[in-house]
Amino acid sequence: MDVEIVTLPCGPLETNAYLLVADGRALLIDAPPDSLLPVLDELDRRRARLERIVITHTHWDHIVDAAKLRRETGAPIIAHPEAVPRLEQPRSLLTPLPFEIEPAPPDELVRDGDTIDFPPLRFRVIHTPGHTPEQISLYEPERRWLFGGDTLFPGGYGRVDLPGSSMEDTLRTLRRLLELPDDAVVFPGHGPTTTIGRERGWIEQLVGQRR
Ligand SMILES: [Zn+2]
Numbered sequence: 001m002d003v004e005i006v007t008l009p010c011g012p013l014e015t016n017a018y019l020l021v022a023d024g025r026a027l028l029i030d031a032p033p034d035s036l037l038p039v040l041d042e043l044d045r046r047r048a049r050l051e052r053i054v055i056t057h058t059h060w061d062h063i064v065d066a067a068k069l070r071r072e073t074g075a076p077i078i079a080h081p082e083a084v085p086r087l088e089q090p091r092s093l094l095t096p097l098p099f100e101i102e103p104a105p106p107d108e109l110v111r112d113g114d115t116i117d118f119p120p121l122r123f124r125v126i127h128t129p130g131h132t133p134e135q136i137s138l139y140e141p142e143r144r145w146l147f148g149g150d151t152l153f154p155g156g157y158g159r160v161d162l163p164g165s166s167m168e169d170t171l172r173t174l175r176r177l178l179e180l181p182d183d184a185v186v187f188p189g190h191g192p193t194t195t196i197g198r199e200r201g202w203i204e205q206l207v208g209q210r211r
Pocket residue numbers: 057059131150158
């Protein structure tokens with residue numbers, strides 16, 4: 001069965017919302033500012049029903065439209081347990097924002113090793129802390145797709161100079177991602193895709209691990 005990946009860069013930081021569509025059903029990964037209308041539009045166009053909203057991590061640029069999307073579609077919000085406080089009381093960690101972020105407490109919690117079924121896909125949840133403590137990535141082993149939030153970008157990793165971020169955790173997380181195959185495609189929270197193979201060199205150097 002074909003699965004369509006619709007990438008919607010939204011909001012001031014062009015955060016990627018990923019809408020996966022298969023057989024009239026859809027799953028959304030992250031809910032950036034101004035993603036509500038584009039997501040509803042894409043769903044409409046495909047006559048698809050949104051089944052789930054997965055939040056990779058709770059930085060405002062990934063969650064601002066989560067509550068609105070849930071209200072409009074009835075889809076539950078799914079996140080890691082450590083995301084709960086920030087989804088209940090969202091705020092910007094640095095400069096104050098010129099708008100309020102609506103709380104979006106999750107309906108379901110997922111932990112490392114859990115699966116999220118979206119037939120024909122079956123995602124494995126990988127807890128990938130570092131950029132934030134609660135960050136999760138979704139990995140689909142058959143297709144070799146990794147939706148990693150701000151875990152890994154072409155040539156770099158999510159910033160670790162924010163409150164709650166940790167370089168030590170980032171190194172552990174990156175070491176874990178080295179276990180994925182070279183042709184695994186990485187869909188990051190911002191910008192274009194890459195593959196584990198393309199990033200393996202600098203990651204191995206960074207974590208000081210050679211094969
Ligand atoms: Zn982030």
